[in-house]
Amino acid sequence: MTLMTKFLGAAAAMALSAGAALAEPALIYDLGGKFDKSFNEAAFNGATKWAEENGGSFRDIELQSEAQREQALRRFAEAGLNPVITTGFAFSTPIANVAADYPDTKFVTIDGYVDPEAHPNVLSILFSEHQGSYLVGVMAGMASESGTVGFVGGMDIPLIRKFACGYAQGVKAVNPDATVIANMTGTTPAAWNDPVKGSELAKAQISQGADVIFAAAGGTGIGVLQTAADEDILSIGVDSNQNYLHPGKVLTSMLKRVDVAVADAMAAGEDLETGVKVLGLAEDGVGVAIDDNNAELVSGDMTTAVEEAKAKIIAGDTEVHDYTADDSCPALTF
């Protein structure tokens, strides 16, 4: 009798925990880490917001090595977590390797791309960063008095060139004679978190006459924004809204709504629709940040120009060049 109750109790407990585990989503951050004030942190914020609003909970992990990518995917899938959401393009291949082994688990890759035909349980979320960068480029071109603007990228990879290319095109759209100086912080992943080097690059660009600098460099951008504020010129933040870092000195931020994408995926849970989702201006996946901190920097003309450019891009009248489509950039040479 007692044995029977024990068994029943154990079975009930297992059923309960299994039920609870099924409802729980998982989030895997890229090597940059959870608190980068930018891309990964946006994902964490989105997940936290979802958890607070729905009383749910989620598991997350910060990776230490490349081999852990597949490991984390497998372990979370084996534990019944669903969906398993990942940030960073580097997850494309690991997810493609793992997805078929866990057909009941939904995988999400943000910034990565997994063939939807071959892997029906994967959702690839891509952002049109070039469109958002174009808009901040328009604002930079109008705000610049010297006619020279700067761009500081993180690690020199195609994704960051995509930012730079859209930005340069936006600047040249409002001021065809403008000079765009583009620098990359480095060639190793350390370039994502080197605020000192970011600061040096910003100083070098200022000495070449730049008076607006767009930083698309993760943690390195913090140094760029700081130096721009110290030297009394304007800067542009990236991914999250960074206007608050230096009120009145940050012209705007190029928003990439990773938080919304994560929260939406978690809200959908196991019923998540898979496939490929491209979030551009039309879907409000990217955009510019206007708030109290930069309101006085943004003139009425600027707002009009941005709105106009946005409408044209959405309507298809303006084609913003995507660097990653053909690995080349008509508006800027690297």
Next chain:
Amino acid sequence: MERMPAWADVVLIPLISLLLAAILSALVILAIGENPVEAFNLMVEGALMRSAGWGYTLYYATNFIFTGLAVAVAFHARMFNIGGEGQAMLGGLGVALVSLYIPWPHWSLALLGSCVGAALFGAAWAFIPAYLQAKRGSHIVITTIMFNFIAAALLNYVLVSLLKPVGAMDPASANFPAATHLPTFQDMFATAENPLFRGAPANVTFFIALAACLFVWLLIWRTRLGYEIRAQGFSESAAKYAGISPARIIIIAMLISGALAGMMGVNTAQGEAERLVLNSTEGAGFIGIAVALMGRNHPLGVLLAAILFGFLYQGGAELALWTNIPRELIVVIQALVILFTGALDNMVRMPLERIFMALNRKGA
């Protein structure tokens, strides 16, 4: 007279060091409000109690064996090769070129080919600092560490500009052809009813690493070249007097060292990722220094130390997965082990020596 018996040097000192590191780690975990016993259980459970856990532990260990042996061989010639990281990166590049551009009919041939490619590229990268040391007297520590950065920049250039498939975002080469894929432990040991090592990256390269241990032992203690390397390491002037050319030994020892470090690329590029990613070495070249120190530059010691560090890596991953211990603190725990077994070696050794000498005096 020996200050203390060999077993104390080889077994007791590392064990005491590990114990000290464990106690300090436990205090760290306690300080952030987690349970150290539970954390330790989780590490053991995840790294050693499941076959897939062993698959990861041995995968990491394979990397550390190669880089540890690389440091050990160079150290026998009194060369401090801290460029294992760069040599391993270049080794990976060698593996990628061999795997991508030669149409291999079978994985066994591809494995041979990529071992040669990895060893050649790693050795070539070690050759320049070795030459500069031997002929120009530029210090090997400075040049090898500088070559790590050059290797990172070179690899970045090659991956982004030459090997990356058009349109791909990841700075990585294309996937290697299926014929070059190495059998993993899962392929080798799993059966239908007993799915061992599921999804784990440990592969046939582990056995190459074991063979490399044997090779290094034979080389250092059973060949004339090994004798010359050790003679050079003990005293360069004495070696010179005995007719051994220091320049030749420096270059040869560094070439072997670089080749061993480079062969790590077979494990990471061909065995695990089946393509070359930018960050494929992930500091294993530096861990190799700690592994060699802890293993007393002996292949058997290197093997054991490498498995210990493999356990720390895999156990650390389990901690990250199932607890709220942040990633930085897992690195702290790993660093404590390195600190105690490598840098603070004398802290344990000197009191121990005193104890043994006191005991000897009483005995005599």
